[in-house]
Amino acid sequence: MTHQPSNDSTDDAAGNASGWPVLEIGRNKKGGLVEQIVIAISVMVGSRALRIGTRMPSVRQFAKCNGVSTFTVVESYDRLVNLGLLSSRRGSGYFVARHDIAASPQAAAHANANANANPSPSPTAIDALTPDLYSGVSEALPVGAGWLPPEMYGEATVLDAVRQAMRIPASRLRGYGHPLGFPSLRQHLATSLSEDLFQVEPDQVLLTHGATHAFDLILRSLTKPGDTVLVEDPGYSNLQSLIRHHGCIPVGIARGEAGLDLDALASEAARTQPKLMFVNTVLQNPLGTSLSQAQTHRLLALAEQFDFWLVEDDIYREMAARGEASLAAMDGLRRVIRVGSFSKTLSPVLRVGSICASLSLVAELVRVKMLAGLTTSEINERAVYHAISARPYKRMVERLVAQLDAARERSIDCLAQVGMAPVARPRGGMFVSAGWPDVQTPEWSGKVIADMALKAGILLSPNEFFMLRAPETVWFRFNVAYTDTPVLQAFLQSIRPR
Template sequence: MAKPHILQFSLMLNRASPVRLVEQVVLAMTQLIEQGRLRSGERLPSVRQFAVEQKMGISTVVEAYEQLVARGLLVVRRGAGFFVAFQGNVAQSMPTFKVSKPVIDSAWLLSEVFADERVPNKAGCGWLPSKWLDHDGLHQAERRLMRAPGAQQVGYGHPHGYLPLRLVIAQFLANWSLEVAPEQILTTHGATQALDIIIRTMTQRGDTVLIDEPGYCNLMAMLKLADLNVIGVPRTPGGIDVEQLDRLARLHQPKLFFTASVLQNPTGTSYTPACAMKVLQAAERHHFWVVEDDIFRELGQATDPMLAALDGLQRVIYVGGYSKTIAPSLRLGYIVCQRELARQLVHTKMVQSLTNSEITERLVHSVLTEGHHRRHVEQLALTLLDAGTRVNARLTESGLKPFAIARGGLFCWAKFEHSTLNAREIADRALQQGIWLAPGDFFHFTAPQHPWFRFNVAYADVNELVEFFTLLAKNDVRRQQ
């Protein structure tokens, strides 16, 4: 058995630093292990001995040791103490992998993009930069949550979701003239799960549903997995082509129509009041449900119509969420609908995943009620509107044609008219220069005639993107001459 290791040195700790002493100890010990000054199998001093030698509290040492165990640098042997875990020659023992460039396709977009750090310029991504999020508000809510009694942080939550949060959601909807009771609201693991619960509850294999086209690529994939007959309704700068909606509904008798009324992904467009009324009239005339995907509502304009409010939830099922305005990692969405339908959807939710994480629900509730969120969202909306205006102008200068004027939100939808290359080929060339583009093919059932792209206005206002398309346009002109 290895003899106890007696530290012959003092850790370099700065007790006046704002960095917690625990974190300093963990960093210093990690460096000692990586440098080989603490070797595999050596036993560390007891917690009490370490605390005495380093002149710190026992609780600090306990927390530091436990963090090192959790990171795999130490192991615990019951009755014997803490030992340095076997390190070996990590470089030699690990298999080598060739790091290749990502292949931009729909599978990558759905499953790998969130973890892929190989592309420096993410002009086609679907989330906000970290610096645009409300870090102070989130951290304040986290601190408040950590001070709550432990009994509030364990156990399953309510099937419908955390009641105080549902009351806040109801108040938000009341501001848009939609009066609902808490039992008409159920929380979900993000808006994507909300859509999935609706699909599983309200459709059967072979049913026909309508969807915005271009539309949300994740939703398109979910509908295909459910083996549904999916038909696209053309998107317009003012909403959708209502004449096509009426014609398709008359011919195919769909059960559901999935649409985004405000700042749609990928086009960034919103419904006009006239379009909203005609959609609701078509739903009534042809007896289909409208699923209003409205996660960008807070970033839109005060005049943007809410289908659920205009309809009173007679034929509209409303979906919202917080990943775009609080943080992408907070996977919390919600569904609002008629009471009886809500009971059916809750049953599907419980079968599928049981309740939500009430810790997450309490955290979101705290962010929404601490008094800073409204101002943050107002400023974010203005920032995105300004960024969208600039990106539209720069894309136009570089040879692209935006689909609509900037109305705020994350996305700009633009086509590259004068190109001999398709969207995938252009995306591949951009990738070679460290630029990730989201080709329009991902958002259509069939590839559009011209190369279309979705741009995230928070990332696309960069010279590299403009230079890429400007040069591409010039080279295409030379090839065509």
């Protein structure tokens, strides 16, 4: 069932204009009206006078209450969204997203000044959504990227599949395609999953524009602003931002070499009553570790006890050894929603992912998919179908895994030469997260070093991208396909702690 946010706030007086306190702003005060509003709301959020999930007044309500123009309110809200303090949802309004900012006018003013000075991402500064991390067109060495070189994917197989997909029958050029996605691909996925992991029917498979689109549809369908969503910490960086964008509260559960801190998970579930938890069962991003059978069994038991959904991010499954734990296989899609993708074994350009869920939940996900963007690309889905159903595909994946195994060992050795050790020993896959044991400081942090690297022509993904907690040490997620290079070695050696 889709949960629609209420038009009335039950948390505090921020839900309507009559109850909203008049802010102490004025044209004769220091700073423009927008800056005064941003500072005032930042202080209220930081001091928890406005709680996470609180619905802000509409633009018109705020403008009328405080005697300012709607243009001023729109710019103020936009700045607060850019600062991460508010999130917006089309048709629902603005909501308080987080509290982790100093509750002082000076701190808020400093943050706002930085936003004014840098209204768009600078080419010499990096963040989790830096375009160069995703475009693939940058000349910088993509050490922090989430894709592999085309030659490792098997270019010939992918290009041949694309050519076959372009021979689409003329009759298929009208209409938008099937709402669930290309039927032949769904049938193939259902057959493969039923043989290897768990029983699933084609009508339980929904195709998406990649895994991130799948996460968005799930959040749209199963949450409302103010809901708690559990995530792994460290975990997938874009997911944290996406959860906040929907007005939900991401709560991190520590994950390390031994897996998830399930005792902490039980405590947080009892305290926050989460709606969802997102988890990488195998080859977790960024650590490369996998959960044991015992841990997945207990995780399912906790989900049952505290009544929350488990979203299994399973996009690295084909790179993992056979027999690794599967939440979907253990649960049979009763409480588990399984998300897959082909960006790691074929190419991220094809943008095809999948959701496997119960029939009743798939019906709601399809409805939301159609509302948000109609159908997905049949051309892309046909290309994926031709690629994965071709005879060379399994051999291509086996060759890819072997290449990654060798590259991973080389990467760990190269990083050791500059004093860096893995945060956790990966069990496979394309990433190694490694760093130095030195305590992080404002002058010596992953973000500072990543900015230095970008100026040197190297794209790094620092620890801050993946963590909700403040990192204690400095580490990075390294893509093993690009790590064993003299350029990176020279840079890391030059900044190595003495």
